[in-house]
Amino acid sequence: MLNNKQIAICLDEMRGMYPEAHCELVHENPFELVIAVLLSAQCTDVLVNKVTKNLFQKYKEPEDYLAVTLEELQQDIRSIGLYRNKAKNIRSLCEILLEEYGGEVPREHEELVKLPGVGRKTANVVVSVAFGVPALAVDTHVERVSKRLGICRWKDSVLEVEKTLMRKIPREEWSKTHHRLIFFGRYHCKAQSPQCDICPLLDLCREGQKRMKKKVRG
Numbered sequence: 588m589l590n591n592k593q594i595a596i597c598l599d600e601m602r603g604m605y606p607e608a609h610c611e612l613v614h615e616n617p618f619e620l621v622i623a624v625l626l627s628a629q630c631t632d633v634l635v636n637k638v639t640k641n642l643f644q645k646y647k648e649p650e651d652y653l654a655v656t657l658e659e660l661q662q663d664i665r666s667i668g669l670y671r672n673k674a675k676n677i678r679s680l681c682e683i684l685l686e687e688y689g690g691e692v693p694r695e696h697e698e699l700v701k702l703p704g705v706g707r708k709t710a711n712v713v714v715s716v717a718f719g720v721p722a723l724a725v726d727t728h729v730e731r732v733s734k735r736l737g738i739c740r741w742k743d744s745v746l747e748v749e750k751t752l753m754r755k756i757p758r759e760e761w762s763k764t765h766h767r768l769i770f771f772g773r774y775h776c777k778a779q780s781p782q783c784d785i786c787p788l789l790d791l792c793r794e795g796q797k798r799m800k801k802k803v804r805g
Contacts (some may be wrong), residue, residue, distance in 0.1 A: 589737045593791050597736055600787050601767040605675055605773070608766035610716045612636065616691040617717035618684075619643055624712050625676060625704040630668045636668055649681035676704030694718050707746070711765075721761040725749045725770060728772025729765065734795035776798050 611632045612623040627635045642663055646652050654662060663675045680702045684690055693699055699710035711724035725748050733739040740749045756764050775782050783795040
C-alpha cells in the first residue's frame with residue numbers, strides 16, 4: 588500500500604499529465620447530466636455522447652420524456668447497452684422529478700440516490716460536476732487505477748475505495764482528482780493494455796512492476 592507521501596506524488600504526476608481533465612459527457616444543465624450519467628452505466632462516454640446529441644434536441648424537460656411512449660424512448664436510445672431498463676428508469680425518474688421536486692434535479696446527494704437508475708456513483712458525479720460540491724465518484728477507471736497503484740486494496744469494494752480516497756485526498760481536491768484518475772485510467776493505465784513501459788509512476792506501482800517482470804521473462 589502506498590503511504591500518503593507516495594499518493595501525493597502519484598496525484599501530482601496525474602495533475603501534470605491531465606491538467607484539463609473534466610467530465611466528458613456532453614450536457615448543458617443538471618438534468619441532461621443526470622440522463623447522460625444514467626445512460627453511461629456499462630457504456631462508454633463516446634457512445635453516450637453520440638446518442639444524447641439527438642436525444643437532448645428532442646427531449647428538453649422531464650415532461651418531454653413522458654410525452655412519448657416507452658417504446659419510442661427505447662428506440663431513441665437503442666444503441667446504448669441495457670436500453671430497455673434505462674428507458675424505464677428515465678421515465679420513472681422524470682415522474683419523480685415532476686411530482687416531488689418541481690421538475691428540478693435535487694442538489695442533495697441523499698435525494699439524488701432515491702431517483703431510479705441513480706446510484707451512489709451517479710449522484711457523486713452530479714453533485715460534483717453540476718453543483719460544485721466536492722465528491723469522489725468511483726467508476727471502473729478510478730477503481731482500477733486505485734487498486735493497481737496500491738492506494739486501495741484489491742479486495743476493497745467500490746464503497747471502500749471511495750472512503751479510502753476521501754480519507755487520503757484533501758476534500759478540496761476530490762472533484763479534480765476524480766477526473767484525473769478517470770483520464771489516467773482511460774488513456775494511460777488502460778484495462779487491457781496499460782502503458783507500464785512509459786509510465787512515470789512505474790517505480791511506485793506494484794501492478795506495473797509485476798507486468799514488466801512478466802514481459803521481460805516472456
